[in-house]
Amino acid sequence: MDDDTALIASSKAGDKRAFGKLVKKYEQMVYSFAFKICRDPEKAEEVLQETFINAYRGIKSFSGKSKFSTWLYRIVTNNCLMMHRKKSHEPVVSLDETELLKETGELQVAHWGETPHDAILNKELKEVLDKAIENLPLDYRIVFVMRDVEGLSTQEVGNALNLSVPAVKSRLHRARLFLRNELDPYFRK
Amino acid sequence: MKLVDHTKYLLEICEKVDRDIASPTCKKLREHLAKCPDCAAYYDSLKKTIFLYRNYDVKLKGSHVEEILTKLELEGPLEIKLPSLQSLRKKHPR
Numbered sequence: 001m002d003d004d005t006a007l008i009a010s011s012k013a014g015d016k017r018a019f020g021k022l023v024k025k026y027e028q029m030v031y032s033f034a035f036k037i038c039r040d041p042e043k044a045e046e047v048l049q050e051t052f053i054n055a056y057r058g059i060k061s062f063s064g065k066s067k068f069s070t071w072l073y074r075i076v077t078n079n080c081l082m083m084h085r086k087k088s089h090e091p092v093v094s095l096d097e098t099e100l101l102k103e104t105g106e107l108q109v110a111h112w113g114e115t116p117h118d119a120i121l122n123k124e125l126k127e128v129l130d131k132a133i134e135n136l137p138l139d140y141r142i143v144f145v146m147r148d149v150e151g152l153s154t155q156e157v158g159n160a161l162n163l164s165v166p167a168v169k170s171r172l173h174r175a176r177l178f179l180r181n182e183l184d185p186y187f188r189k
Numbered sequence: 190m191k192l193v194d195h196t197k198y199l200l201e202i203c204e205k206v207d208r209d210i211a212s213p214t215c216k217k218l219r220e221h222l223a224k225c226p227d228c229a230a231y232y233d234s235l236k237k238t239i240f241l242y243r244n245y246d247v248k249l250k251g252s253h254v255e256e257i258l259t260k261l262e263l264e265g266p267l268e269i270k271l272p273s274l275q276s277l278r279k280k281h282p283r
């Protein structure tokens with residue numbers, strides 16, 4: 001049994017200290033993922049707490065078929081979707097592949113300047129990145145973050161979101177094209 | 190190069206970006222990128238897009254363990270079934 005399996009078994013038996021160890025281990029991952037979806041530090045902390053409370057309540061339904069982290073991603077996603085619905089509705093954007101490629105295919109593709117290579121992005125750039133991804137509908141945003149940012153496999157993303165592998169690929173594809181186009185005015189030389 | 194072929198490559202770039210472009214199956218794509226500045230620029234911008242988001246991380250300021258455990262203590266043992274994403278979507282179609 002690995003560490004998680006033992007801690008999960010104890011948590012199922014109602015051992016909150018064991019569950020606390022799971023929180024300790026995964027809270028940074030959950031917070032970081034929640035932030036990447038909500039783009040708001042306060043909301044991400046709220047989602048973090050909700051996620052672990054829901055996880056504890058539902059821990060008996062965790063079968064161990066997927067990784068514990070994948071199961072947590074799924075709960076975070078649910079919480080983000082619920083919180084998102086409470087506020088506004090999303091901007092209407094076109095995610096049609098041909099539309100997304102249209103300009104690119106007709107015009108000369110602009111060359112992007114150097115993007116920062118160090119881990120610290122400046123405030124202005126962070127705002128640009130936040131704004132671009134906030135325009136991307138949540139369903140697509142979640143797939144992009146799970147796959148390209150967090151590095152989950154296509155299959156894992158599909159399992160967490162109840163989507164087929166081709167559906168994950170198609171959303172990822174569109175999300176990438178969309179974000180690239182959103183950032184284009186900022187980076188073109 | 191006809192526009193339609195060009196678009197085909199752009200889609201393939203998007204499919205392969207940042208993962209398996211070095212694989213033997215991408216030989217044609219690599220050859221195209223070497224001679225087509227437009228597609229090469231597009232490939233570069235997609236790679237940069239992913240890189241920037243991957244690099245944008247946030248750190249939790251303090252641990253929430255105690256707070257979460259306190260909340261769980263107050264609530265006592267409870268079990269609820271988590272709704273699936275699909276059922277949530279059905280209830281709230283966009």
Ligand SMILES: [Zn+2]
Nearest residue numbers: 195198225228
């Ligand atoms: Zn080309």
